[in-house]
Amino acid sequence: MSEKELKRLFIAITFHPEEGFAEKIRQLRQCTFRTDLVNWVQPDLLHLTLKFIGETDTARMLDICSAVEAAVRNVDPFTFTLDRIGAFGSRYQPRVIWLGPVYTPDAIVQLHNRIDLNLAKKGFPKTFGNFVCHLTLARIRRIDDKSYFWKQFEACRQLFSETVEVRECVLYESILHKGYQPQYVALEHFRLSGKS
Ligand code: 2AM
Numbered sequence: 703m704s705e706k707e708l709k710r711l712f713i714a715i716t717f718h719p720e721e722g723f724a725e726k727i728r729q730l731r732q733c734t735f736r737t738d739l740v741n742w743v744q745p746d747l748l749h750l751t752l753k754f755i756g757e758t759d760t761a762r763m764l765d766i767c768s769a770v771e772a773a774v775r776n777v778d779p780f781t782f783t784l785d786r787i788g789a790f791g792s793r794y795q796p797r798v799i800w801l802g803p804v805y806t807p808d809a810i811v812q813l814h815n816r817i818d819l820n821l822a823k824k825g826f827p828k829t830f831g832n833f834v835c836h837l838t839l840a841r842i843r844r845i846d847d848k849s850y851f852w853k854q855f856e857a858c859r860q861l862f863s864e865t866v867e868v869r870e871c872v873l874y875e876s877i878l879h880k881g882y883q884p885q886y887v888a889l890e891h892f893r894l895s896g897k898s
Pocket residue numbers: 712749750751754837838876
């Protein structure tokens with residue numbers, strides 16, 4: 703029997719930064735020092751994950767594509783704003799700096815739910831816990847001066863107001879490279895076809 707080919711897969715919305723975004727990130731980066739251990743995500747890798755599928759036998763790609771195709775069918779494209787920064791982890795140990803919406807639109811929650819449900823029908827595990835719509839900006843391994851970090855972080859609360867136009871979902875393969883940024887390869891695009 704031939705060996706399985708595995709790919710690390712996820713479904714996401716690609717983020718296309720507007721002019722000025724890089725400058726805002728530069729300001730936000732002043733929360734941390736050079737000596738801290740923080741991996742800032744390269745701007746061209748930023749995305750909103752709708753569903754993380756994980757290591758998957760490529761023989762299941764057809765099932766994934768038909769599930770996502772059905773999920774986006776008859777869904778209208780929509781727009782929303784990323785205007786809130788947050789941090790996963792605790793105050794003592796922040797782990798991830800993210801950008802998300804103050805008001806999460808129903809449309810994105812429904813899109814997530816439809817993809818999750820359709821994939822579950824094909825035997826993929828349902829997402830555990832609530833969907834938190836976010837764009838990971840940085841992953842933190844160590845911050846020495848946490849009070850400085852939080853003070854600067856608070857100063858950046860009103861910094862962002864980024865428009866996201868959701869016209870398609872993308873099936874990505876994530877290729878991990880130890881110590882370097884991952885590589886995301888777009889394998890399939892699924893256009894939100896609209897109701898008409
Ligand atoms: P993150 O942005 O919150 O880190 C590619 O790795 C994408 O899949 C990232 O957006 C990442 O979310 C998400 N991801 C990676 N591993 C995951 C996991 N075990 N559970 C859920 N999402 C995961």
